[in-house]
Amino acid sequence: xxxxxxxxxxxxxxxxxxxxxxxxxxxxxxxxxxxxxxxxxxxxxxxxxxxxxxxxxxxxxxxxxxxxxxxxxxxxxxxxxxxxxxxxxxxxxxxxxxxxxxxxxxxxxxxxxxxxxxxxxxxxxxxxxxxxxxxxxxxxxxxxxxxxxxxxxxxxxxxxxxxxxxxxxxxxxxxxxxxxxxxxxxxxxxxxxxxxxxxxxxxxxxxxxxxxxxxxxxxxxxxxxxxxxxxxxxxxxxxxxxxxxxxxxxxxxxxxxxxxxxxxxxxxxxxxxxxxxxxxxxxxxxxxxxxxxxxxxxxxxxxxxxxxxxxxxxxxxxxxxxxxxxxxxxxxxxxxxxxxxxxxxxxxxxxxxxxxxxxxxxxxxxxxxxxxxxxxxxxxxxxxxxxxxxxxxxxxxxxxxxxxxxxxxxxxxx
Amino acid sequence: xxxxxxxxxxxxxxxxxxxxxxxxxxxxxxxxxxxxxxxxxxxxxxxxxxxxxxxxxxxxxxxxxxxxxxxxxxxxxxxxxxxxxxxxxxxxxxxxxxxxxxxxxxxxxxxxxxxxxxxxxxxxxxxxxxxxxxxxxxxxxxxxxxxxxxxxxxxxxxxxxxxxxxxxxxxxxxxxxxxxxxxxxxxxxxxxxxxxxxxxxxxxxxxxxxxxxxxxxxxxxxxxxxxxxxxxxxxxxxxxxxxxxxxxxxxxxxxxxxxxxxxxxxxxxxxxxxxxxxxxxxxxxxxxxxxxxxxxxxxxxxxxxxxxxxx
Numbered sequence: 001x002x003x004x005x006x007x008x009x010x011x012x013x014x015x016x017x018x019x020x021x022x023x024x025x026x027x028x029x030x031x032x033x034x035x036x037x038x039x040x041x042x043x044x045x046x047x048x049x050x051x052x053x054x055x056x057x058x059x060x061x062x063x064x065x066x067x068x069x070x071x072x073x074x075x076x077x078x079x080x081x082x083x084x085x086x087x088x089x090x091x092x093x094x095x096x097x098x099x100x101x102x103x104x105x106x107x108x109x110x111x112x113x114x115x116x117x118x119x120x121x122x123x124x125x126x127x128x129x130x131x132x133x134x135x136x137x138x139x140x141x142x143x144x145x146x147x148x149x150x151x152x153x154x155x156x157x158x159x160x161x162x163x164x165x166x167x168x169x170x171x172x173x174x175x176x177x178x179x180x181x182x183x184x185x186x187x188x189x190x191x192x193x194x195x196x197x198x199x200x201x202x203x204x205x206x207x208x209x210x211x212x213x214x215x216x217x218x219x220x221x222x223x224x225x226x227x228x229x230x231x232x233x234x235x236x237x238x239x240x241x242x243x244x245x246x247x248x249x250x251x252x253x254x255x256x257x258x259x260x261x262x263x264x265x266x267x268x269x270x271x272x273x274x275x276x277x278x279x280x281x282x283x284x285x286x287x288x289x290x291x292x293x294x295x296x297x298x299x300x301x302x303x304x305x306x307x308x309x310x311x312x313x314x315x316x317x318x319x320x321x322x323x324x325x326x327x328x329x330x331x332x333x334x335x336x337x338x339x340x341x342x343x344x345x346x347x348x349x350x351x352x353x354x355x356x357x358x359x360x361x362x363x364x365x366x367x368x369x370x371x372x373x374x375x376x377x378x379x380x381x382x383x384x385x386x387x388x389x390x391x392x393x394x395x396x397x398x399x400x401x402x403x404x405x406x407x408x409x410x411x412x413x414x
Numbered sequence: 415x416x417x418x419x420x421x422x423x424x425x426x427x428x429x430x431x432x433x434x435x436x437x438x439x440x441x442x443x444x445x446x447x448x449x450x451x452x453x454x455x456x457x458x459x460x461x462x463x464x465x466x467x468x469x470x471x472x473x474x475x476x477x478x479x480x481x482x483x484x485x486x487x488x489x490x491x492x493x494x495x496x497x498x499x500x501x502x503x504x505x506x507x508x509x510x511x512x513x514x515x516x517x518x519x520x521x522x523x524x525x526x527x528x529x530x531x532x533x534x535x536x537x538x539x540x541x542x543x544x545x546x547x548x549x550x551x552x553x554x555x556x557x558x559x560x561x562x563x564x565x566x567x568x569x570x571x572x573x574x575x576x577x578x579x580x581x582x583x584x585x586x587x588x589x590x591x592x593x594x595x596x597x598x599x600x601x602x603x604x605x606x607x608x609x610x611x612x613x614x615x616x617x618x619x620x621x622x623x624x625x626x627x628x629x630x631x632x633x634x635x636x637x638x639x640x641x642x643x644x645x646x647x648x649x650x651x652x653x654x655x656x657x658x659x660x661x662x663x664x665x666x667x668x669x670x671x672x673x674x675x676x677x678x679x680x681x682x683x684x685x686x687x688x689x690x691x692x693x694x695x696x697x698x699x700x701x702x703x704x705x706x707x708x709x710x711x712x713x714x715x716x717x718x719x720x721x722x723x724x725x
Contacts, residue, residue, distance in 0.1 A: 079687050086476040086692065103690075107477035195582075196668065248562030248579045304479055378689040381669075388671035391582065 032065035037093035092311040098296040110300035117320040126334035138298030142331035144264035145363025176243035179259040186251030186258035205230035207286015212371040220405035294367035469696035488697040509656040524607030542601035584674035610644035639722040
């Protein structure tokens with residue numbers, strides 16, 4: 001009989017464990033709630049600042065017991081977030097990258113933000129992506145323009161003058177090719193592109209007035225003449241001039257392996273070791289003149305969170321004018337009173353006022369946001385697969401780009 | 415236990431014929447012993463399988479939090495999806511390449527390392543060690559080695575050969591993914607073959623040698639038939655495993671260049687977790703299930719033709 005008892009107890013134990021496993025936390029409880037916000041950054045300085053803001057909030061808000069910033073790896077950030085949501089483990093607040101903004105805002109996954117402190121201060125160019133029917137669904141937490149960081153030491157070694165605002169793509173490629181030929185280091189790196197993250201190429205083709213798709217998102221722009229011209233220039237720069245590292249080669253500007261890199265100014269913090277002399281200049285002008293591109297991230301309250309009201313309260317606090325000024329050292333704020341060279345200089349000691357004015361303030365004012373569209377992940381995959389043929393020596397640029405449009409047009413029309 | 419048995423014996427002696435008989439009691443004990451395994455299978459195999467079929471009849475938008483019945487729409491979409499033939503071709507190429515290379519190499523290594531020579535233990539350990547290495551770590555390291563300026567091309571350059579950009583052109587990308595997976599797992603099949611080879615009676619070889627059989631004849635007429643049950647086992651495991659490849663693709667190529675290495679599991683992952691088409695992803699899972707089941711049944715049926723010692 002003991003066997004029967006032991007087996008019964010074992011089975012009961014298993015069932016209890018299973019039941020525990022399927023249970024769920026403190027949702028809907030009456031006491032103080034715990035908030036969780038998913039973010040992409042795991043940078044210790046960023047987290048320290050966010051934690052200090054959360055601690056201040058907790059002191060005055062007894063309805064919130066704790067606030068946790070949950071770092072998800074950037075490579076799979078949106079996939080991980082949506083998988084958490086599918087698995088019934090949605091965060092209360094989520095950092096949303098610009099490429100998934102239309103999906104999150106359009107689907108109704110986020111709750112409208114109605115308690116923000118002084119929302120009238122937000123620069124209109126920063127809120128466009130996050131609005132629907134006149135309501136704001138995510139706070140444009142970081143509006144970070146792209147600029148070109150320059151390793152002046154490497155350029156000097158290659159006998160090149162450092163670039164100044166107003167330079168052109170032709171000059172950029174000449175300087176980069178010279179560095180590559182004379183120093184063996186990489187010339188120009190479009191950071192995070194790596195022949196996969198093609199949306200970062202908006203920082204190149206913008207100079208030719210090209211765009212991935214039309215303003216209304218209905219028609220493909222890859223086969224347009226200006227895009228073909230821009231991509232032909234880029235292809236030549238990679239495979240003939242050797243100005244950019246070829247596919248499969250990697251070079252980290254911040255480790256001193258490349259002369260120039262196109263990236264967002266929020267990466268300036270990687271330069272604080274001062275291993276080499278550097279500068280930050282605006283993107284080079286293309287045949288269509290000067291342009292700028294901005295990357296954005298918003299923070300939204302997940303609608304199905306049982307703690308949505310508390311989450312909105314914390315978001316409002318975290319992004320009020322005072323905290324926005326503190327966060328500005330890492331995340332350029334959307335608040336117009338803070339968008340002055342003097343204001344930003346206080347929290348960005350690494351950048352000079354003219355760098356902030358030329359790249360950040362002017363960039364935010366006239367910059368175009370990187371391409372984003374509803375169903376972005378599927379579109380991005382289709383474009384990446386189509387562009388793969390382009391990254392070979394001697395590729396048929398116009399033919400490949402026409403193929404991209406054939407693959408992408410049905411998705412745009414959805 | 416002793417008490418229980420004694421009670422059962424007493425019941426049997428007394429010849430009680432009520433509902434609670436010794437036989438029923440034994441049955442119950444048996445059921446309780448298998449219960450944890452059955453519960454595990456129900457929870458982690460049959461329930462997910464049923465849910466996949468259920469989800470495949472629905473459109474589930476995670477972001478909008480909507481879940482609606484769409485009937486056979488996802489299956490119709492499966493038949494019309496222009497990517498599916500490309501994905502199935504890539505899957506077939508990968509599986510065929512992997513199974514052929516893995517099994518042949520494993521058998522060759524097993525035959526070589528079953529010889530009584532110095533150093534075979536070292537080589538056995540060497541070939542088996544990748545099996546216990548973390549799959550993702552293994553793949554990431556190979557990702558570096560296969561770069562244009564990576565270790566593989568550096569080795570080739572040392573002997574005067576300019577290597578291709580392995581992961582950036584379709585045929586070499588597929589070959590690279592297969593090679594990385596073969597080197598990772600060939601040791602496991604090799605050990606299974608080694609064990610089988612050691613079970614082949616030596617007298618058979620002696621008799622064949624006396625009869626004048628050469629090395630190849632001995633291998634083809636004695637070794638292969640005698641280890642055929644292991645060949646069946648390894649081929650079933652390898653075929654099923656090859657259809658489930660994911661991490662290597664995700665780390666090395668992300669399905670590219672183009673869609674040349676987008677195998678079924680990776681496509682399924684893209685549809686469900688990246689494009690948020692969970693219903694369609696479930697439909698692709700159902701397709702994968704049918705393919706694995708069909709191939710396993712086929713191999714099981716074919717065993718009668720070529721597996722020795724099967725009744």
